[in-house]
Amino acid sequence: MTAASGPVMVVVLLTGGILSVAAGWCVVRTWKRGLRRDALIVAAWSLSFIAMGVLGLVHGRPDAPPVYSVLLGVSLAAFAVAYVAIVRRFFDAWRELTLDAWLIGGSGLQATWSIVLLTDNGVALEQPYLDLVHVGVAAWFTAGVLRHAPLLEHHSRPVRLAAVAFPLPYLAAVVLNKAPTPTWSDEWFYLPELLTSASFMLILVMVAAYPDGLTHDVVPLRSRVGLQAPYLAVLLALPLAFTAIISGDAGGMAAFLVLCGLLVVVLSIRQILTTGVNEALVSRMKERENLYRSLVQDSSDVIMIATHGGVLEYVSPAALPVLGEPGADMVGRPAGEVLGVTDADLMQVIDSVLDDGAPRRIESRVVDPTESSHLETIVSVRGGNVVLNVRDVSERTVLREQLNDLAFRDPLTGLHNRTRLVRSLEQSLDTWRGNPSSAHLVLLFLDLDGFKAVNDAAGHAAGDAVLHKVAGRLSAALPRTATLARVGGDEFAVLFTDIGWQEVGVLVDHIAAEVARAYEIEQGEFVIGVSIGVVEAGDAADAENLLRDADLAMYAAKRSRQSWMPFDPSMHEEAVRRTDSDRVHADALSEGRLELxxxxxxxxxxxxxxxxxxLLRWRTAAGLLCLPQPLIEYAERTGRVSDLTDWVVGAALDQVAAWREEVALIPxxxxxxxxxxxxxxxxxxxxxxxxxxxxxxxxxxxxxxxxxxxxxxxxxxxxxxxxxxxxxxxxxxxxxxxxxxxxxxxxxxxxxxxxxxxxxxxxxxxxxxxxxxxxxxxxxxxxxxxxxxxxxxxxxxxxxxxxxxxxxxxxxxxxxxxxxxxxxxxxxxxxxxxxxxxxxxxxxxx
Missing domain, CATH: 3.20.20.450 (EAL domain)
Structure with missing residues (x-):
């Protein structure tokens, strides 16, 4: 082998240096993350690749000992083993991927060799065309890299582009050197394989450096280009090989034919594997089809398939128990007719689903001679078909109505509860503000007087019986337009939305008289009274404020021992003052601002x-000394009088003990x-x-x-x-x-x-x-x-x-x-x- 030329050596050294640094960094990083097996595989791949590159450059020298050839073979074997280990790490179909990579690489080698043979035999390939052939060969090596590109899916686009473009220096080298024709003894012959393998090596390095590691479960499926690349490579290589064989050059023909045979054998094996995979896929599809069919046939939901015009094409057997007739009898009928929905409404939903693909829900009710059913239908598009999933939700609807009734109705008296009253009050206020008239919106707040004595004397069952009778009397005494609610305990409220103010007094007196009549129940006869607060809605009123003001008026009536009293703004002002005063007294107690x-x-x-x-005194936050009566009243009203008493007694006796030391024992x-x-x-x-x-x-x-x-x-x-x-x-x-x-x-x-x-x-x-x-x-x-x-x-x-x-x-x-x-x-x-x-x-x- 001749000495490596400058450009080739630069490319080889640059490639080796980059891969050595990247591989070392990858091995250390992977090891630190605890992925020690992955680190060892990448290390073996890296070492075998570097050894193969070095040995490949020197094994052909005349003075190179034979052991170099043996070591090159060992490095090639280690390279192949490490490659298989890494590919198995990330792909289920690692056999197919390995064969695909060999087919692409072998086809590239075969195509290159064919060009060499054709050139040596004088086949007219002018220089520009020869450059294109080399560019095409390098492109096929790049396709080999793309075959493994799914491994880069979790990296950024610049990283993926850098990995795929890694063999491109070869293109620059062949163009700069006028595309010399490689021979077995020329280092250019190994350069495409070297760079393609280096590119794949870089891909694996970057994959191994992925922060969380990867398994074949998270690597995406191969792209269509990757699936077609091996066959296209062979399709290019074999015609060139056939042309080279016809040229009749015997030089290296035996190895050339062996390579062609290997391509055909590998391609045949690959096709056998593909056939097996296809059969497995077909079998899996049949299993899934049977599974889906059983799900549809055995589902309690009715599955319907309809045309875009809403005509039923298929109805599952569940239609009989849900809709009362066999599904086969429904085929050909409009879906709206079956579901109790107008055709126009159903078509509007179907059109909406076809437009944006988002499923829609329809609720409907189907009535037959014996019963009615509440249906919930999900309309969606699957494979271009309109699919309707129909479910009987009658029990759920009844339960929802029961829960709604429990949420808004008092279980003891059957009257509305506070939540429903507030909602009705808010709605009435909105209506009243929009169209105020001579009629008044009036709220009554009722509290029973003497009711606790009923509970204490006869028990809570007697109290419940009295409350039930009170509710009945109030309902009978009120006009039908009034809203009556039990807001808690022995408190009731009445909302009038269409009453003249002059009628309020007469009606309230009548209510008080009705409530005050004796109650005959199982436990005996009881007499109670009622205190009523009356408030009229104003421009700035809201539901909670009206209830508050009616409650204040009711307590004012109770204090004055009158049956009812209208609300006056001074009542709220007094409540605010009392609240502020209570806050001041609470702070004085909590902060210990007490003196004797x-x-x-x-x-x-x-x-x-x-x-x-x-004598007790207390100080305000500003330091003003105050008389104790308001503080004592607050403590008695809020249950803190014991704390106050304990403090007074303790402080007084502490002072007596101090006086004993200073003067005398003072009582x-x-x-x-x-x-x-x-x-x-x-x-x-x-x-x-x-x-x-x-x-x-x-x-x-x-x-x-x-x-x-x-x-x-x-x-x-x-x-x-x-x-x-x-x-x-x-x-x-x-x-x-x-x-x-x-x-x-x-x-x-x-x-x-x-x-x-x-x-x-x-x-x-x-x-x-x-x-x-x-x-x-x-x-x-x-x-x-x-x-x-x-x-x-x-x-x-x-x-x-x-x-x-x-x-x-x-x-x-x-x-x-x-x-x-x-x-x-x-x-x-x-x-x-x-x-x-x-x-x-x-x-x-x-």
Missing amino acids: RYQPIVDLETEEPTGVEA VSVNLAPVELLREGAVASFRHELASRDLPASVLTIEITEQVLLHEADRAIRVINDLRALGVKVAIDDFGTGFSSLAYLVDLPVDVIKIDASFLQALPRTHTARTVVAGIVDMARDLDLVVVAEGVETIEQRDLLLTLGRTQCQGYLFGGVLRSEEVSALFAIGSGSLQVEHRRASERSA
Whole structure:
């Protein structure tokens, strides 16, 4: 073999260098991803390819030892094995692909050889035509690359183009060198095969570098060009070979004929494989056809095939149970007639499906003498035919109607529920806004009064029976145009869309009278009332706001004990203010913006302090100190009064413990709401609070009002006895303002009576007040109770009290509302006159 020429060596070295770098990078990357088998296969392919290229350049030299030829054969075998391994990695039909690649490569070699023989035998091939022949040969090698192009499907277009165009340097080389005629001893003879194989090698390198790896399951099917390429290659090569054989040159003819024979044999094998594949495909198609036929024949859905004009050509056997007649009897009839759809509507759907290919759904109803069926039909196009998939959805339709009824109807009374009411209200508002007239759109909101007592007395079954009767009476009392709904619990709503405002009052009074009649049910006779809020739609009204305003009017009627009340905007303003106020109070509780102030309790004769009453205060976010009543009302309304009580008791006892260290043990009185006195574990809670601070129980006085006896009086008395047994004192606050104060003194085991400040204010003015106060003091003395007069503010009040006997007092005359440090200073002074002066000075400074 002659020394390789410059252009050939450049191409060989450039190709080898690119492939070596790419192969090394591919092997490392594939190995790191854990695809070690793939990495080894690519490494073997790369090494065998490089070895084959190097050995192919030197094995023909005169001084080359024979072992080079052996090594070249080994590298060729390794190259072929690695090729098969890689192709099997990505394709099921790897045998066919391998034969196709050999046919293309062999045909290219055969065509090249034929051109050599024809040229040597003097066949007239002028240079321009010879260049075209070489270009054509290179193009067939490029077709071999295209045969494997599906492997590049997951790469970008530039990468695919680069791989396919990799053999093109050969075209440039043959053109630049005037297309020399290759011979067995010429390195140009191997260049097309070298570059084509290199191109395929580059394809495999890029495939192996695919980030997630590939298997034959994700590689797409081969293209039509790839399928035809082997046959076209042989079709080109064999005529050229036949022409070369006729030329009669014996040089290399034996090998030439062997190559021709191999092409024919490989082509025959390839065709046998193709025949087998085709038979397998035909068998698979028959299996699928049988499968699809069984699916259609055995399906519960009716499968119909119709012409573009809507005439039925095929109807599956399921038509008999679904549509009531055999499918064969329907063939030739219009599909619309069978499905209960007008021909015009069906043709409109079919035309739409034919236009854009998107399936359409039709719902219809077929009525026969015995029953009716709800049908759902999917219209689609398959293979140019109009396919109608018909399903009986009668059960689903009934279920949907039942669910819809459950979603919009109250199951107990059968009336509309809140959701349906809101929807009707929104629709009525839209209609009313579009055409307001003299008629009014009015909403009533009804809440039953005394209904809870029915549940408590006779159980929920009785309550349900009463609700059912209320619904019946309301339905009978309302005009047919009204919408009646149960919106929850014992609340109802009525919507009028065509009523004059002057009629509303009469109708509402009639409703209230009907509801108020006695109810005779199995559990007995019950009487309830109703509170009704009335609201009229305005220009800016919406459904939720109308319901809110009617609800506000209803609560206003309930508070005023009237049967009904129309909505007034001030009701909403008050609700907004209350909401804002509740938010402020909630923040004060959550953030702990609570404080205690103290008012001294003094002995009237000595004017010495005997204890203090803890008074709650709270601060706004701006730091303003406020009176406690709104905060207490909020806590009672929202169920947070227990938290408030616990804080007051704990803070008061903490201060007592602090005073014990600073001055003396100062008794403290704490106000307690009736509900807190009856709270489960109240006595144990007080015991724990006192013990945790090591305080004697006598230091604490609990102040309650007479209202504690309105409900569960016996239980209240038991709790008071338990507190007194613990050592805690109990005082009746605001005595004299209750319902029967004097009578309950006999039963209530208390220690202290606090006369309400209203008596002290009237004491200097009326003889009656003096008589009442004197009676209370005398009675308390006889019962061995301590009397505390609240609200003593003047010297005159003090002097009158002195004439009635020894009592204790509290009021601004003896001290205003003090801070804890002021209480410490007060108890440290010890002189009565100094105390009065100090307290008056404190009052003036406050």
